[in-house]
Amino acid sequence: MDITDLKLHILTTDELNQKYRASRNKIYEATRLALVTTYFTACNCIVATPNRDDQDADLLLTLPNNKTLRCQLKSRPTVNEKYMGKSIYMMFPLSKKDSRYVIIDHDVLQKLMFDKWNYHNKGTRNYSSNSISNRNLQDIINYSVVGPFDPKSVVNVDYL
Numbered sequence: 236m237d238i239t240d241l242k243l244h245i246l247t248t249d250e251l252n253q254k255y256r257a258s259r260n261k262i263y264e265a266t267r268l269a270l271v272t273t274y275f276t277a278c279n280c281i282v283a284t285p286n287r288d289d290q291d292a293d294l295l296l297t298l299p300n301n302k303t304l305r306c307q308l309k310s311r312p313t314v315n316e317k318y319m320g321k322s323i324y325m326m327f328p329l330s331k332k333d334s335r336y337v338i339i340d341h342d343v344l345q346k347l348m349f350d351k352w353n354y355h356n357k358g359t360r361n362y363s364s365n366s367i368s369n370r371n372l373q374d375i376i377n378y379s380v381v382g383p384f385d386p387k388s389v390v391n392v393d394y395l
Contacts, residue, residue: 248324268308271336274386291321296338298331304380306338312375314345328371329383331365337375337382347374370378 244377272282272294292305305370307318309327323341328334351374376383
């Protein structure tokens with residue numbers, strides 16, 4: 236191989252930003268997972284994280300009453316057809332400004348979004364929202380199986 240065979244690929248600003256966002260999101264995701272794991276461990280729960288995310292669970296949470304929840308950890312309220320009927324629970328913060336989290340059954344959240352709040356998404360049962368109205372947040376709290384809880388309450392973390 237000589238030097239003429241080498242090809243140099245210079246990343247554009249958009250490509251660099253995309254790579255940065257992807258790695259930053261992975262760091263935030265890992266930090267949130269560590270934070271909720273610490274919280275639930277401090278609450279005498281058993282927390283297990285599967286070696287790989289097989290799209291069923293980011294973590295398995297066994298509560299003090301011995302009920303085990305298969306949870307997807309999300310940064311916002313999210314529903315997806317691939318989780319329907321699988322007894323998956325969604326764990327997410329109530330808002331970007333509110334560090335309290337809830338855990339709610341995926342299928343219950345999906346029914347709230349599409350049947351009660353009349354969200355629509357091009358004929359699918361998938362939806363993710365950055366903003367939920369106060370009225371709808373109250374529904375989420377009322378139907379949650381755990382929460383609201385603040386995982387930061389057991390650790391001294393100001394930057395999350």
